[in-house]
Amino acid sequence: FFEKDNEQLTELITTMHKYCCYKLNIRKIELIKKAFYFAYEAHKSQRRASGEPYFIHPLAVAKKLAEYGFDEEVVAAGLLHDVIEDADVSKETLEKLFGKKIADLVDGVTKLTRIGHKSHVKNLQKILLATVGDPRVIIIKLVDKLHNLSTLEYLDERSRKKYAKMCLEVYVPIAHRLGMHKLKDEMEDLAFKFAYPEEYEKLREKVFNRAEALKGVLNEVSETLTNAFQKKRLNAEIIIQPKTLFSIHAKMNKLHKTLDEIFDFLVLLVLVNNVDDCYKALGIIHQHFIPKPKKIKDFIAVPRNDLYQSLHTTVLTPEGNAVKIYIRTKEMEKIRNMGIIYLLHKSKKHPIEIQPIWIKNWLKSLGEFLSDYKGKSNFLKVLKADFLGETISVFVSGREKISIIKGATPLDVAYAVSEDIGNRCLEAKVNGKTVPLWHILESHDSVEFKLADKPVVKKEWLDFVAMVKTKSLIKKALKKIEREINEPKYANLRLKLVDKPGVLHRITKIMFDEQINIISVHSVLDGYPHICNLTIRYDNEKQLEHVIEKLDKMSEVLDLNYHIL
The missing domain is CATH 3.10.20.30 (Beta-grasp domain)
Structure with missing residues (x-):
């Protein structure tokens, strides 16, 4: 075992100590060591497209999960997430060595097969189905995709574009729906870079050229607001926050605008301690800068479905420059960055045992969607359009x-x-x-x-x-x-008739004129009046209505009853 690998293990455990939202003890640390050594041995002979040892990938996934504050089960699953798929280790072996929960997590992110479009859909269905049982599955998968995106330059151009577009179309929207905006932002810019390299480079250069001038405007506004907040004794932190290149690209396409017509690729973020301070900050901002009325939005009183809460306002500087400002609490910022991860940690118990209502509702809707569309040819189309929009x-x-x-x-x-x-x-x-x-x-x-x-x-x-x-x-x-409408319909008619020659002939002619087929005729001639039972086939209700109307008008028909078969 190389010394640098031992250093990597030490770094992973240190990261867990720093960020973990759950108590770590010797038993949990030993589990991480065991998973580390097992994954290292399983992937020892494998190399990535870059030529580097394959093990750097599961290690990077585990580190990211540790930075997100996850416990030993999820971090161990991150280390082991490819051993079933790429190292021929069985789920049963994992369960015996690491327990059922970790084995289920690893199996949940494991592909069924790696060939063709249909297999991609089946793999996605499998992952989402496992997510319904445990939402940590999709989080591990998203981190897996994020690290793969960061090393796409070693693949051929066709493979790079295909993988990046798939991430933009499926996994970025999933991260967005789960409120994981920090991961979503990283993922969509990496995917944008490889899916549309020419557009990415052109936009990156233009944004860079315009950013310095806009930063100057934002710094002046920030300085004014810092002084104003201090005078009002409002504790606030002001940050200049860039938007992702992909979100700028998407906005330009949606609104059919050039970059020169978009001002909010850099925004001011105001972080305060509580909700009351959010509204106080908004009032102070509007005292010093003229707000654009239709650009004030309150996502605190009316939160978005992806957990996002914030106040938005756009103000004008004395020189006429428009500046967008977001105001939220520090906790709202954590939720904005982490989404479902923050809620899972906040619940303080195993996510399967107790989940915030938002997570339960999302998992319920995911389960219903899979029940309706799993295995159907339009699964991916409906997933993108209806479920991930x-x-x-x-x-x-x-x-x-x-x-x-x-x-x-x-x-x-x-x-x-x-x-x-x-x-x-x-x-x-x-x-x-x-x-x-x-x-x-x-x-x-x-x-x-x-x-x-x-x-x-x-x-x-x-x-x-x-x-x-x-x-x-x-x-x-x-x-x-x-x-x-097209299916033939049947009815029984019971007629009481006067004993008069030609009556049945007239009835038959009425049926013929209305294009109704007589299937059977049964007459009872004994006694008076005569009874005639007809079974007919017709195409629509109007035909039947016309026939009944004409038969009723016949003087020879004393009584008429019918029922639909």
């Missing part, structure tokens, strides 16, 4: 709060509540006012529905609903309606 919260009938993608309509909400409500939706009210079904909802809107007695699905609905799942349910309902 930016979300808002709305209230149904003023009570039930549901999370739905941004840009959703009342009809999307109706189908999210239940398929039956969606199919029978006639009209909607938003915040007490009747709106078209294509109305775009905003966060915390209250939605009510007026329902028909039976399905009223229209093909035009497909033109404006936002969610892939909604479109699938509408198409399903339309197919069912079409099938019901």
Whole structure:
């Protein structure tokens, strides 16, 4: 065992002592040592694309997990996360050596296979399914992806782009949904660099050239606010915070703007001690700088679905420069950076045994999504569009709060509540006012529905609903309606007839004129009146209505009863 590897082990344990949110003892440290040596031996003969020992990868993952404050189980799983996949170690062996919890974590992040697009989808489904049982699985996987992104330069260009785009499309949004913004920011800029290298370099150069001038403006605002806060005895820390290059790139594309038209690629972050101080700081800022009214947002009173809380304001300097400012508490900043990790640590118990309600709700929605779409051909499409997209919260009938993608309509909400409500939706009210079904909802809107007695699905609905799942349910309902229309229908008619020549001939002619087939005829001629039982096949309700109407008008028909078969 090389001396530098012993140094790496010492560094890992030191990192755990520094950041771990759980008490460490000799037994736990021995478990880490055991996992370290085992992973080292398992990967000893393997090399990464860079030519370096493969072991540097699981070690880097374990260190990152230690920096995130995780306990010995998760750090050990980080060290061991590739031994099943790449070193032919069985799950049973891991369970025998390290216990069931660690073996389950390692198995959760292990791929089923490594060949083809379909295998990528199956592997993702497996990881997400394991995450429903233990959310730490996806955290280990995200850290694994982050380190792989940091070493992508050693792969060929095609492989680099493919891996980076997959991370941007799937794993970055997962990190965002889990509130892990620090990891998300690191991951998306690394992925942007390799997925779109030309765009990345051009934007990086432009941002660098403009940053110095903007920093000067922000420093002046920061100095003014520091003095103002001190006079009001408000304890606050002011930081100049850059936005990620990818978020700038995405904003430019979304708004069809150039970098010269975007001012907030650098923002001021004001950190205070408590919520009251957030609002005090906002008031002081607006006393010294003119705010832009439509740019003031309160994500403290109305938190976002990804756990994010903050006050946002955009102010104008005396020279007319626009400056965006975020105000939040230090705890909000920790939650903003760590998200689900912070909540798991705060619960102080094993995440499977007790979880904050936000985590439970997210895992429940993930489980429901997997139940609906696991194994289906459009799994990845729906995952990206519906489950990983930016979300808002709305209230149904003023009570039930549901999370739905941004840009959703009342009809999307109706189908999210239940398929039956969606199919029978006639009209909607938003915040007490009747709106078209294509109305775009905003966060915390209250939605009510007026329902028909039976399905009223229209093909035009497909033109404006936002969610892939909604479109699938509408198409399903339309197919069912079409099938019901085209399927032959049967009915029995019981007629009491006058004994008169040609009566049956007239009845047969009515059926022929309405294009209705007589399947069978059974007449009882004994007694009076005569009884005639007909079994008919028809295509739609109007046909049957016309026949009944014509038969009723016949003077020879004394009585008529029918029932649908």
